[in-house]
Amino acid sequence: MRSTFKATVKMLLRTPGAIVWALAFPILMATLFMFMFSSMRTDGAVDAVPVAVVADGAWEESTFSQVIESLASGDDALVAVREVDDAAEARSLLEEGEVDGTFEVDEAGVPHLTVAPESSDAHQGERGRSYGINRSILETLASSYVQSAALIEEVAASDPAALADPAAVARALSLEAGSERVSLTRGTPDETVRYYYALMGMAALFASQLSMLAVANIRPTASAVAARRSIAGVSRVRQLAGALAGSWLLSVAFLTIAFCYVRFVVNIDFAGREVLCLVGIAGSAFMAAGLGSLVGSLPLHGGASAGSGILTGLTCVLSIFAGLYGEPTMKLADAIARAVPVSAWVNPAKLVCDLFHSLYFYESLAPFAARLAACIAWGVVFFAFAAPLFRRQRYAHL
Structure with a gap:
């Protein structure tokens, strides 16, 4: 398992596609959003x-x-x-x-x-x-x-x-009157921050490409090295767990870099709960790793290319219902969440978006804890389906 973990990390760091989708793409999108929403964000001062x-x-x-x-x-x-x-x-x-x-x-x-x-x-x-x-x-x-x-x-x-x-x-x-400033939310409401939270949801799903590539790389038919591993003394489930651990670690690292870029370069407010955001990133990466391992374990004819296409399409579609693509999709996402509340819990992109959203708006940590637990639970469910699929597959020849 340890050797699989190390090999997975090295392989992913040497794969350009993994770096582009899991690290470069979220930073590029955040930069694009920064220029798009610059006119909508103000410093609170009133112009004459x-x-x-x-x-x-x-x-x-x-x-x-x-x-x-x-x-x-x-x-x-x-x-x-x-x-x-x-x-x-x-x-x-x-x-x-x-x-x-x-x-x-x-x-x-x-x-x-x-x-x-x-x-x-x-x-x-x-x-x-x-x-x-x-x-x-x-x-x-x-x-x-x-x-x-x-x-x-x-x-x-x-x-x-x-x-x-x-x-x-x-x-x-005098027009003066006694008043007390009361905020119903933890942070000052800013209509643009939700798009960056939705972007973090999309970035988490793109990070699932890492675990998909890791699992596809240890399939016996992937290479001669993978074929030799399949007949070694290490069980397939332990190999799968090693690949999952390595891809999860890199997912956390890449998402943390993207988060730091959004927080300190784009200057998006996270209500002073950056440490909890990192905890949320770890949970989101675990869910993404589980999803990627499940897709990577499917007996697809196209191998890693087919799995990458499935995850890319799934990410783009699910991000619509997280409200990533502008005000119309944000209104659509809100309308669906109100009409069918369970949809916000079964859509990974929306779940991660709401994870950060709950830290920004709520004083209580209960909404955040519930969504973090949901992310971990989904990761466990995905891995529970991936393990038997990966372990029970049979091959005509190696």
Whole structure:
């Protein structure tokens, strides 16, 4: 068994296909995702809302202009002001998508907000994603000012003495409220991390190529060396176990390298549970090794090439239901998981995806432990089917 283990490790390290599928491909996909999702990931900072103001005499004399100026100053400015001479110029900027809204003050000092029409560039492309938030900010500024001004006028008319206390007026006009930040998830929600978790599921299934190649290499018909091994004193089950152990060790190593690349180069958050992620990788690699050993033990006419084709096709199909190929497949995966919950436990790619997902979102380790146990159980089941298949096969000649 020990000699089989060493021979398996050496053979796999010398096989270019094993290195490409189990190590290079996940890193390549992670790099591709990094460029694809770079525009969707933010640092949490709010960009200033571009707004045009008609800087005429009414604007200069209004107190609303002072409010906008205060919000446009400093490093954390809420609005980015662009002054224009008349409403026609402001409208032109609005239609071209240069600004998200325009402010104009009438002779009575009341501000008026004009927002971008549906056909403007503000609604298109990447800007369209943030336009709804920016519009809400501008509407809140205008409505809050109008409400505060109306409140001051009402107080002045009913109880002028109340305006003598500036602190009381400030409290009455303040929009502040006591609040406590509560997170329902362990990590800050990021819609892109799930694709990397699904990628880890795909990488785990591609790692099954290692055990498939290892088992195919020790079949008596694979080579003269394998034929001599088959008549040696070591039982076939022990040879299978040695090949499985060697391929599992390399699978763990390759998946760990891919994980470190995703964590430290792509900078994907794993909620500070990197050590538990490594434990999950070991369990995922065990399941992948069991799956590969089962496919490698099948009496296929094409040998390792046929087994590689089966595993590649199976990996690509199962990754669809883990949501790897974009937002439509992610919605499909969620819909299937809700309609048929057991599907998330029988799909290895989805199981590994949910393994990392549970560490990111849940404080409790129970969901992670359940999925880790499922990965190990599937590995045991696959090996239990592979062992008799490999041991009982008969050959016409060696």
